[in-house]
Amino acid sequence: MANTTEIRHWFIELHAWWEGQINSTMLCQQFELSRQAASSALKTYREDINPNSLTYDAHSKAYRPSDTMSPRIISGDVAEYLHWVSEHRIPASLSPGFESLKPPERSVSPQVMRAMVQAQREQRRLEVDYVSLTNPNDEGRIIVPHTFVNAGVRWHLRAWCEKSQQYRDFVLSRFRGTPELLDASPNGKDQDTAWNTPLELVFAPDPRLNDAQKAVLMNDYQMNNGTLAVATRAALAQYLIQEMQVSVKVLDGTPEAQQLVLVNKQEVRGWLFGD
Structure with a gap:
């Protein structure tokens, strides 16, 4: 697990890269730091970890990413950013609006x-x-x-x-x-055996959709040659299919509702519930 200093630098880069600004106040609020400690973390990031990546904007009193900035710590993947903001309680002053659905917790003794x-x-x-x-x-x-x-x-x-x-x-x-x-x-x-058996699930747009509709889904999932291959464990295949909201038994009467189909059902059906 990353140490406290590394987490602070990750936070600096995350905010600068995705939200376009970072300052000591944000660090103070997020980590309950003193102003001096926050300024020190910013200085180390700017001078040692990613030099020339941030420029100071006197108007907003914040550092902004330079035109030549490239991430050194974060992955640069949108999913990393969305996961972080959905999992953390962020002060309103730190981030734009986000909302995540949170199903009721089930009681566990x-x-x-x-x-x-x-x-x-x-x-x-x-x-x-x-x-x-x-x-x-x-x-x-x-x-x-x-x-x-x-x-x-x-x-x-x-x-x-x-x-x-x-x-x-x-x-x-x-x-x-x-x-x-x-x-x-x-x-x-x-x-x-099911846990240790790797499985690949292959999804594709519902063939009943027209070409323009299929193109929307192919872009959504960044499909390759019209399909999306997802690696999982055989023991988890059914759960992944359910998360993708794909029915493997009966096609929804409306293809716009079905959206995706499991292409390789015959290959994996032995690992699915009820098959």
Whole structure:
């Protein structure tokens, strides 16, 4: 992980490059720095890290990117900037307006979570109760957790399940009771075939769209030869397809709503739910 000084320099470059200005006040607000410490960080960036990258604008009392500035720390990818502003609470004076949809958090028991983290770290069996929509009554399970997965609207746990004798996904908010840590297990991440199988999902504009509409989507996703190839794990393929809002079973009656289709469904269908 980057140290505090590196994070400050990253912040300086991020704001200068994307928002066109940076000054000591912004650093003071973001990092709760003294004016002297903020000025020192700016000076180090301007003189040592990226010389001639910033010029001072007396009117706005801020440094602006020079015509020859090139990023040295940030990636220059728009996604990096959008991710940062969506994940951080930024003082209104620092950034233009942004808003992100935040689905309601699902409740996860702290005692369950702590036990899962320990079981995952030590590759141990964990006895815990679990409920589901098909079986809403508490049901004891012995699992061996290996990875917590953010699947967009919810978190789940990838784990070996002794009851089903296979690796499965468990919704974190559906664990109940007081878990009990048991002994070590040989069924860890390395034995999870679906997790360790790389998969490529290939998407393309819905063929029912006209050429102009297809061109819009190809530009949106920066497609190559009319397709978008996304690398993932076999265990995560279904979740990625859902995040892309692509149906693999029934085409939406309106192609403008469907937008994308999965081109290589036959190749990957064995890894999809219900196939």
